[in-house]
Amino acid sequence: MRDRELVQQAKYGDKEALSQIVRRYYNEIYLFIYRRLGDSYSAEDITQEVFLKFTQCLPQYKEKDKLKSYLLSIAINCSNDYYRKAKREVLSEEIEITEEAENSFDSDMRECIKSALLQLPDEQRNVIILRYYHDLKIREISRITSCSQSTVKSRLYRGENQLKEILKGVL
Structure with a gap:
């Protein structure tokens, strides 16, 4: 069933439709948040x-x-x-990477990438995660973050450069 139909049914109180929405998107939302925070419990x-x-x-x-x-x-x-409620701290759990990428990186490399991502400002980290881990287009990222497309491109560019700089000594 398509998202639009599920949402329509959920609006009318269909708990099974709501459950299907949760099942369909739970892992993707979890991974997005996990990549932002680096902490599986949170x-x-x-x-x-x-x-x-x-x-x-x-x-x-x-x-x-x-x-x-x-x-x-x-x-x-x-x-x-x-972030507002808890003091920001770098957490030690490994960042999850897509299955294809996991085959090509060893655990040390994953840890380096996780550490580098956590060093970026939130705005840059968000657009990088949305672009490269969730494969979203600039236009979609713009809608999600409530920023103009040029702002998203700028944050993406700065974040990529900062990641390259952080990882330069490691790679």
Whole structure:
């Protein structure tokens, strides 16, 4: 069933449709948050909070928005709330990388990339994760982050350069 149909049914109280939405997007939202925070326990809690907020905001959801983009924007807001509540610290759990990338990187390389990502400012880290881990287009990232496309491109460019600089000594 398509997202639009599931959302429509969920709006009318169909709990199974809501469960299907959660099953369809849970891992992707979890991985996005995990890559931002580097902490699996916090990522799990925040992911649950994202779907709770989605359920609460369901009546206001506009079907012209892509569901995935809408959920990722909630994830960014929930992650930002987490940062405000907790002092920011670098956490030691490994960042998850897509299966293809995992085959080509050893654990030391994954740890270096995770460490480098966590050193970036939030705005740059967000656009890099959305672009390269979630394979979103600049236009979609712009909608999710509520920034202009030129701002997204600028943050992406600066973040990539900063990552290259951080990883220069390692590679």
